[in-house]
Each structure stands twice: as C-alpha cells, then as structure tokens.
Amino acid sequence: MAQLRQISIFAENKPGKIEKITKVLADGGINILAISISSSGDFGVIKFIVDKPDEAKDLLIKNGFTVSLNEVLAIELVDKPGDLHRVAVALLRCGINIENAHVFVVNERAQSYLIVEVEDVDEAKKKLANEELRFY
C-alpha cells in the first residue's frame, strides 16, 4: 500500500483560518479523515489526512495557502487497553524520535492509526521492521 501522506498548512493564529481552509476542501469535494494542529502561539501548522492529498494540495496552493505534503508513519492500533503503550515501547526500542503524533480513526473505533511524524519515514520503517506492528 502507498505511504500515507499528510497535508500541512502554515497559518497565522487568527480567527477564521480553519473555516477558510475547510471551505476550500469542502468545495473541492475533499474528504477530511483526520485533523491536528500544532501551534507555537503566534502561528501554527494545521495538518490533515485527506482522501485525495494531491488534489487537496493543488487546491490549497491555488487558493494562496502555504502547503507542504509529507509522508508520515501510520501504525495500526487495536481498540484495547495498553495498545498505544505497546507501540510506544516498540518506537522507543528502535530509537525512533517522534516529532509529532496524533490518532487517526478509520472505521468507528474498530480500526485506528497512530500518525507519527518522523524525520525520515523509510528509515523509521526499516528500524521498526522486526516489531510486530502493522502499518497503513
């Protein structure tokens, strides 16, 4: 399966930003699967997982947004106590440094992914090859 990609949009911390972005996506018929925001106070980066990332990127750029499309690591989580810990242990054991993370629920709660932003996705995957982890 293709590597999961995440769209990041630079945004000054001003009211109405998310409204504008989501309008562009809505008008373009893009389905948003997950959202997260990392903020520094004055500005932040809004991140989306969408069904059509390339199309979404083009649309946002055309509308004047500052956009980056990056590969992320998506590790499957099982809906039971202790599972996130299991994944965290694996990441630690393999020395993967997490730059940012959030959860992406795919199918009710039955299936979800831990979205992990790392410096180098391929290298992280190699390191994690022997762990019992399932990826998107």
Add this chain to the structure above:
Amino acid sequence: MFWDEELETISQNKLKELQLKRLRDTIGRVYFNVPFYHKKFKEINIKPDDIKSVDDISKLPFTTRQDILDNYPTGLLAVSRDEMVRVHTSSGTTGKPKAIFFTKNDIDRAADLIARCLVMTGMRKNDVLQNMMTYGLFTGALVMHYGAEKVGILIVPAGPGNTERQILLMKDFKTTALHITPSYALYLAEYIKSKGIDPTKDLYLKRAYLGAEPYSEETRRKIEDIFGIDVYNSYGLSEMNGPGVAFECEYKEGMHTWEDNFVVEVIDPDTGEVLPDGQKGELVFTTLQREGMPLIRYRTRDISRIIPERCPCGRTHRRIERIFGRSDDMFIVKGVNIFPQQIENVLMSIKGVAMNYQIVLESLDNMIVRVEIAKDLFDGNVMHLVNLQNRITEELRKEILVKPKVELLEPGTLPVSEGKAKRVIDNRTL
C-alpha cells in the same frame, strides 16, 4: 569607457581650480539674485569676495529642507521664473512639497551627469533601458530618461506596475537594463520565479539601477544573483537634480561624486563642523553648475563618508560610501538608533525568509518585525518555524542591539509594492 574623459579624469589640482571658479560664480549669483541668501550672507557679514578657496565654503551658512519649504514655491530662484522649463517636487510627509526648478541648461547638465553614470557602468548606444520609475513630479524617471537619451540608449518608458506587461516588454524589446525601485525589483524577482521564467535564459538583462528608496547591500546581491546582472549603487536627491549625483563605477567600491558639479562635504550633524575625509557624518552639497535654483551647503540628512583614495578606474572625483542611512528613516527603540536597512540586511541573509517585510513601531520600547516565510521552504514542521523565528530574532538583536518581536506571516500577507515601499509603520502616539 568615459562619457567625458577630460572632466572625469581631471587632475585634483585642476578640479579644485574649476570648483573654486564655479563656486565663486554661484555665490555671486545667489548673493545678488536670491534675497534669501543675500539676507543670510549679510547676517554673518560674508561677501562673495571672501571666498578665496573651496575650503572657505565652511564660512557659508547651511541651507536646510525647511528653508526650501519656507521659500516655496519660487523663493529660491536665481533667474526669472520665465527661464524655467521644468519643476519637480519632492514629497514632503506633511503639507507642502519641496519644489525644485530647472532651466533648459540645468536639465541638460543633469542629463549629462546621468550620461556619465550610464557609460561608466557599461551602457552603450545599443542598450535598452526599461524605466520602471514613476514619470511625473518625482525626479527619478525623467532625469534618468533624459540622460539615457543623451547616450543614445533606447528607452522603454514603462513606468511602474503591471508586472505581466513589464515582462512582455522586457522580452519583446530585449531590455538590457532596468531602472527600478529595489522593492519592486524584489517583487519582480518573485513574480518571474513563480511564472517559471529563467531571467538568465529568457531575458536579456545585464544591469539594473536601483533608486528612490534605501536598500541594503544584501538586497543588491540578491537582485544581482536572481537576475544574473550587475546592480550599481547610486546616490541622488531631488534637491540636487535627482539621480546621478554620485554613482558606482565598474569596481563597485563607493560612488564617484561629480565634483565639477557639486562641492561635497561631510559634517557633524550636531555641531555642523566639517569632518575630515573618511569620517562618517551628514552629507552636505553645494551646486556648482545650477542656474535656476542654486543651493548652498544643502543639508541632506544622509549619513555617509568620503573615500579619499584614488579609484583604479581612473576617475579623479572622490567617492562617497553607500548611504549608511537617511537620518529621516532612522527610528529609535529603547534609546538605540536604528536604520531600516540594518534590518533588511539581516532578513535578506536568512534562508527561509521571503523578500517582503514590514517594521511596526508600537511604542518607544517595542518594535515588531513582520516577515513572510518563503513558500517553497515550508516543510510542515512547526519546530522548524519556531527555530527560524528564534534565529531571526537573535540575528536582529546582534545587529541592532534591541530584541524585536518577530512575526512570521504567510506569503502574500503584506502589501505588495510596485512603487515606493512603505517598510516602516509607525503606530506610536508620542
């Protein structure tokens, strides 16, 4: 190559002789024909005959911007208004402008100095100059226009703005040189990049003349790199014809001041005392060739220094260093004098910063530097942005000794300038 080899390479002694002759002539004319100067000279008991050497100029009173305003519009004319063929004004921030009048000969001499500058920087008859300055009351566009025409250069009098058309003109007429404001040059650079045009392949540019607003050395280099051209620093002000008072030669190490047309002095802005060559201070100019509106010891409020060493290009006219700052542009934060160019210098040297920026003065102690991030360097990582913000803050603090608040903005947020950029927004209520 020279436009006027004899005068451009005149020996220092002969130049002094020529200056003295023209200075005495100018002083005679203002003493007898301009009541303002007559009164001023009388007050300190100076007669034209008291000027026996060029250095005696220091005995004469200064002319200030306020004097020009007070004598608006025609109070400083040395010949009849009927002899005037053109008036230019320089925008004042408050109320009336400064009016500068030119006789036919004055226009011709101003054009001649521009011709020297253009030929000195490599322009020839077969060159094409696209003049993107505003044609109108402002001296920049027209004075350059007349000078270029004198050399025989083909001029494309495009004026500023309408970037799409500018590019079309540059392509169709094979423009080799631009006369442009630095802020518009930066905008044009980004525009060209966004359209996928490679200026070194798709255009014919060789050089650009920047003017009308201050810019940093970093900006010059940036424009040179992006367009693959030479940019020559120059100095001018409406009160002294406009552009072409001083210009860089091929060596780009200081600007030759045309001393057969101007006496240049550097003074201590506080005491008015003349400073020795090499010391930094306020530039003061006296016109030596102007008929219509001669000005004696005009205080420019621009800070520079005289470079007395001979230039390898062979021209004997002394150079001045690029303007350190215009004292009008200077502002004070936490008691520290800051010039906008210092901030521009820092910003232009940092990767990840786009070319548009703004300085907002909030109070006596607070300033905000608003910068747009570079679109193509955004990687989605908020920490990288925080690092960039911290780096800009720290680099600025090192340069200006005051820690500004740095705001990172989305590209395209700040107003785009197609003429004179307004870089400093003053919100202080003092």
